[in-house]
Amino acid sequence: MQNRAEEDYIKVIYELTVEREKSMIKSTELSEYFGFTDQSVNEMIKKLKKKHLLTFLPYKGISLTQEGKKIAIRMIRAHRIWEVFLAHNLNFTWENLHEDSEKLEHASSEKLVESLYQYLGKPKVCPHGNPIPDLEGQTEKIDQLSLEDVEEGEKFVLTHVLDTKKLLEFLNLEKMNLYDEYLVVQKNQFNQMIEIKKEETLHFISFQIARMLFGYLVV
Ligand SMILES: [Zn+2]
Known part of the structure; x- marks a missing residue:
């Protein structure tokens, strides 16, 4: 255990x-x-x-190891299924999902998680855009490109973010949401900051945070 x-x-x-x-x-x-x-x-x-x-x-x-992966898949699956429930059925905001899902994932039997999954209509992603793995760990393909790797002048659509409270609070404060489109205005290697723009609003994102944001390029 x-x-x-x-x-x-x-x-x-x-x-x-x-x-x-x-x-x-x-x-x-x-x-x-x-x-x-x-x-x-x-x-x-x-x-x-x-x-x-x-x-x-x-x-x-x-x-x-295989054993470690098995545990991870069980936890992640329970966590993300609970998140969908809390967000869709109880209107939790995305930065407030984590704590309760965290407790629930450790407390739920596999049977409960599977019933909830059926009840929710077999969702494919959690409210942070992260995929819900099946019991074998298979998931939908997700975007692997992080904002850190986007070049100046390119446009980026945010499709999933790491599920950490501090990051989500930051994104809320910045009013950044999933499926928003951003233009990378400038990348400054010296102070490790990326300047991005949505419509007329500028956001300054550190490289460290940019590594936690994922999406695809608009071509
Ligand atoms: Zn999530």
Whole structure:
């Protein structure tokens, strides 16, 4: 058995590797994502490795084992199905979904999650645009392009974002929503900022945040 903190790590590693079609992730990316110290992240990695839920190759990175992936898929599926329910049926806003879905995902039986899924009409994505995997982990194809990789002068449509409260609060504050179209006005490598524009409104996005926003180019 794993506890909640462990399950959350497993879930995030899955989101940052499998869902982004990458085989591995560096531990520093996890520290950046959670905002924890490298030391606490490394301790958790050691713990999960001992439980055979992930493999860790020094200088290369971390990936989940089959067992780790199975747990991640179960958690992610429950989490996103609950999010759809809370957003559609109870009108939760997208930054307020996380906390309750987080608790519910750990507390729901598989039977409950599957009934809810049927009840909601088998949704394909959560309110953050992230795909709901089937029980084998198969999902719809999602856009892999992050805003960080969009060049100046290109137009970008935001289709999914990482599900972290701080990010969603930031997007709300900026009035940025899914399916909005943005023009990349300027990318400044020196101060690591991207200036984007929707209609007449400018937004200044750090590279770090841009790595959490995904979509496709308008051609
Ligand atoms: Zn979500």
